[in-house]
Amino acid sequence: MFVCDCGSNIAGYLDVKALALYAETLPNVVYVKENLYTCSESGINEIKAAIGEQNLNRVVVASCTPRTHEPLFRATCAEAGLNPYLFEMVNIRDQCSWVHMQEREDGTAKAKDLIRMGVAKAALLEPQEPIQSEMDAKAMVLGGGISGMTAALALANRGYQVFLLEKTPRLGGLLLRLSRLGPSNADASELAAKYAERVQKHPLIQVMTSTVAEEVKGYIGHFQVTAVRNGNREEFGVGVIIVAIGAEVLQPHGLFQYDGKSVINQLELEERLKSEDFSAGSVVMIQCAGARNEDRKYCSRICCMVAIKNAIALKERNPDVGVRVLYRDIQAYGTENEAMFQRAKELGVLFLKYDPAMPPRVEPGKVVVFHETLGRDLTLPAELVVLSTPLIAGPDNETVSKLLRVSLDENKFFLEGHVKLKPLDFATDGVYLCGNAHYPATVREAVSQALGAASRASIPLSKKVMTVEPIVSTLVDEDACRGCGLCVALCPYGALEVVRTEKGRKVRVIPVACKGCGVCAATCYRHALSVNSYSDQQIGEQIRAFLGE
């Protein structure tokens, strides 16, 4: 048992001497040492020496957080010849001295409780061996739009084989239907064609168009994919998967007199611009058509820029065309987008704010809108009305989400592992996301995310063998398991499966995919599953120690 002062971090607020004396009175404790810094070189050497001299078979350190220091102490045990999983850590800094700075006595009493519990658990710890698994250094990218193609190229250029699956017969995604891109003014189809050619010529990318993934089994390093191409099944294995299946543009049926002729959406306007099939002398665009309302609360991020871009295109073709944009907030965030917004205003595009409580009324040849600043209705000529509709989650999202066991948000877009710190990873290891599948994005953002997803995917790909912590779920009582699958449904990481065995249906743990969260063990009413180092017995003993039984 080693009790750490952490300089004054712990010793300044708790009676560490008393803690050390207390630890000596606990059952099974044969050696106690107080250190100024247990993690310092001298502290580490003391642990090593004590393991040898005292013939210790368990080590407990009462100090700071296992998040930063458990690996160090485990490695120390291993160096001294003790299995590193026979080590237990008690956090008397974060949980005692830091949160009870003003309560020395109570804080010290709490630290005693935690130490007693840690010692009780340590007695029941069992040795564990790290889990190793080979990496199948290939990738599958779902979706052949700009995001998917970019991600595939980035991985292939690093030397990894990539299967690029596209549902439709053609690579290019949404770009194929757009006219020009803002603010680069690049021709969308040309860009798509350039990327498609690069992807198709790359010796390491296997392009599979008209193909969908039908079944995906396995886990990071070992995914077994069954794909269906033109009715034929193909099987292949990959180590990682990138989801880049894009999104769809909302068709505004029933909104603002939409008819697909004189009231259209931005995508249809782009198609008309592309085919030079445009003649209207006055255009009114209506923002947030079908977005930021009760049914669809979210802002689709890019529609303001789409409207601005197309308004500029109309003005550049013919400065006499009247273009008016009715908006709620212009979302031209950042440098480029705001510059585009200002350029549109310079070209004479009129931006008028409307109140969603008094939405614009589309009538034949005109749009009537209440102008907030003038305080009255304005009638705007409109040979063409263009509705800026949001991107919505694609129809395959639910299927793909189930296939890969990854989450969707309330709007059915794919949900990343952490909104701030893991924007391109799923909670499930080995699966990554980018582009519109994640949330509406500009081409700049989609390309950036695709490169990023490839970067994240290349981390496991670059390892031949993955070593994983053995603190995972284990089927400890196979006879008790009835193969009910409750744990399989609840596992957030896809780390469990039900398999047929000689004894019938039984659950099987995939240790590489397991994070040791314990949901399965807590759920299993037959107590068939248990998490290593956190068994019912070990936790029970800790609780009994706390209660002083």
Place this chain on the structure above:
Amino acid sequence: MGAFRVKVRRKARYVNENLCTGCGSCAEKCPTLVVDLYNAGLGKRKAIYKYFPQGIPSVFTIDAGKCRQLGEGKKCGVCAKVCQAKAVDFEQKDRMVELEVGAVILATGYEVFDPSGIPEYGYDRIANVVTALEFERLLSASGPTAGHLDRPSELALEADIEELEKDVKKLGRQVKALEDKHGKSSTQILDRVKSGTLTDQESLAWAATAEKLAEAEADLEKKKQKKAAAGTAKKLAFIQCVGSRDFRYNRFCSSYCCMHSVKEAMIAHEHDNEVSSSIFCMDLRAVGRGFEEYKLRGGKQAGIRYVRGRVAEITEDSAGNPIVWYESTTSRQVLHETFDMVILATACVPSASTAELARLFGVEVDENGFFRTDPLLPLNTTRPGIFVCGCAQGPMDIPESVAQASSAAASAAEVVASPPGEAAQAYRYA
């Protein structure tokens, strides 16, 4: 591309980072107080310090310019005496390190616009007008007010009271010494000096000191009463686009400030549910996943009022409360309203060193002064092999910066880790 030689100056920290355990005894004992930039200048730190508690590596540094020994040439060395690890090294010098690298990633970030340049907002004049970053520190549990919304005017008052208390103590000691020496009370002396019966120098000086003491005591009492009467800030105004979307300063939108104002208003309300906020904006740009929903929740649960209008001027009433003057475009009126505190959502601007770095690396900056990138090659600078991510290329929020960091790593990896021959091609995707 593929072979850069970079000369790097590693500045002396005057602490051996291999020996320092980060225990903090040195900073505890260091006698020199320095304005704490991490707390936006609102608090003090020592001359030996860690920029912020969770800083990595967890190692202390001496601010050489402020240190008594290094900066002022005085005898001190207290930190070295108390350091058990013997990590303090006053002899440390800057070191030059040469690196040979295949690719470079610029992730040098941004700076916050200085609102002193907008005189009508009174940032320099009005104590209770603060920047969003200062407000962030006031809201922080590890900040100078431990998360309570004490107004800067009250913080200044507190500092005044501290100074006055020192004065009163000092004057009191002087007066007491005179009283003890002569066995007379100050009141007697004062009365007799006033009536003209005592005219010697010592008595005059004594009377003057006694008067000063009385004044200081009265002043202290007044300020203490004022302090006791002062509450924390309850009514907040957030002013958007301070230095952004303003042709006088920066034309661009700073992207993230709408959301940090909503966030700060919500946290302030969570801390004290009597707090209500008004956000003055042109457009409220809530464009990420869950942002619009968050904004609406702020309105419903935290009582945030979103006011469409550009603030024209901020003045101050006699009690130190800022008054916000604005044109409401929805009610078509020029209005004014008094608040306890005003928070300026200041622009994200290129850091001062960007231009110099651009010259050093031979890359271009754009019309706004950020590193220039291409909309279709978002991580590439104008020079092959040099990449840029995060706010160094323009304002963006945390998730976008984090995603870009991975993207920049992928771009750099294609240069340094691609099979031969493909690296050059990799750069020119589009």
